Every structure is written in structure tokens, then in C-alpha cells.
Amino acid sequence: MRIALLSAGDGWHVRDLQRAAAQQGHEAVAVDFRRLSAAVAHGMETLAGFDAVLVRTMPPGSLEQVVFRMDLLHRAQAGGIAVLNPPRAVETCVDKYLATACLEAAGLRVPPTVVCQHADAALEAFTALGGDVVVKPLFGSEGGGMVRVAVVEMAWRTFRTLERLQSVLYLQQFIPHPGWDLR
Numbered sequence: 001m002r003i004a005l006l007s008a009g010d011g012w013h014v015r016d017l018q019r020a021a022a023q024q025g026h027e028a029v030a031v032d033f034r035r036l037s038a039a040v041a042h043g044m045e046t047l048a049g050f051d052a053v054l055v056r057t058m059p060p061g062s063l064e065q066v067v068f069r070m071d072l073l074h075r076a077q078a079g080g081i082a083v084l085n086p087p088r089a090v091e092t093c094v095d096k097y098l099a100t101a102c103l104e105a106a107g108l109r110v111p112p113t114v115v116c117q118h119a120d121a122a123l124e125a126f127t128a129l130g131g132d133v134v135v136k137p138l139f140g141s142e143g144g145g146m147v148r149v150a151v152v153e154m155a156w157r158t159f160r161t162l163e164r165l166q167s168v169l170y171l172q173q174f175i176p177h178p179g180w181d182l183r
Helices: 010-023 063-078 086-094 096-105 119-128 152-164
Strands: 004-008 025-032 052-055 081-082 113-116 133-136 147-149 169-173
Touching: 010 169, 052 063, 063 081, 063 086, 081 152, 086 096, 096 113, 113 119, 119 152, 119 169, 133 152, 147 152, 152 169
Parallel strands: 004 025, 004 052, 052 081
Antiparallel strands: 113 169, 133 147, 133 169
């Protein structure tokens, strides 16, 4: 089987997956998400010739780039290529609002969360959440772009700046913790 390993590079995890695939008699090829291309009625698909696609990470990109990448995954899956993780799972996981809502709907405890688009609504949420929140980008991982805000003046400045950048404001009540989490 020929497997495309979609990621943003060829770190140790990609090399380890390549090693494991080779041990099972398969070929795993690292393919950078940012290098994907597509064609309609032309036959020059980047993923053509692969039996499976393993999605490791979705690198940052513009809305157009991310939507295009997801379209490619949906099209590959519809064309009979096994896609792991499935496109819908990737969409859910990269979107903090959707992921949080799905976790809560499944009965898992999540911190009280408010997602809004305006600074005034975010300031109301800040107060309702106890005046100590973690503000996160809607898209992203590994803690990038997060900030804890516990002072009302800083909350307002943070929310206004994010609103001006046309960002969605994602606030979670700060939950004291021992410095680590379970995943």
C-alpha cells in the first residue's frame, strides 16, 4: 500500500510512521499540506496514486488555503482513497468551538466557554465567567496565541484588538490546574 503522510514537515513522528509502514511492507511518503494541488478533468492530482492518506497536522494558512486542503481530503475520500483521520474529524478538531461543543454534547466536562464576535459581548462574558479567562484563537494548537486575562482593562484592550482583526473571540473560564493536562 502507498500512503501519503500529510503534515507540515518531516519531523520524528513522520519518520517513525514511515519506519512502521515499511516494517508492514507499505510505502509511506511525506507530503506537505502546503504543496498539495488539484486538477479537474486533467489528471494531475497530488494525491493520485496513493491508496491511503494519513493526516498528521494541518499547517496554518489563510481561510482559502485551509478550505482548499479540506476540499482535497473530502475529494480523495469520495474517490475511494482511505483518509485517516477523516475530513470531518479534522474539521472538528481544528475548530475549537466545534470541538468544545462536540465534547460537551458527548457528556465530557469542558470549561465554561463563550464564543462571540464583538468586544462588548466578550466583556460581558468575561464578567460572567468570573473575571479570569483564557482567550484562545479559534484555530490553532499547542497553546499558540493563548493568553490568560484577569484584569478588566486588559480584557477590554485584548477584546477590542481581536475584534479589529476580525477574529472570533473564544473565552474559557480559567480553571486552576497543577500545570499539566490529560489528553
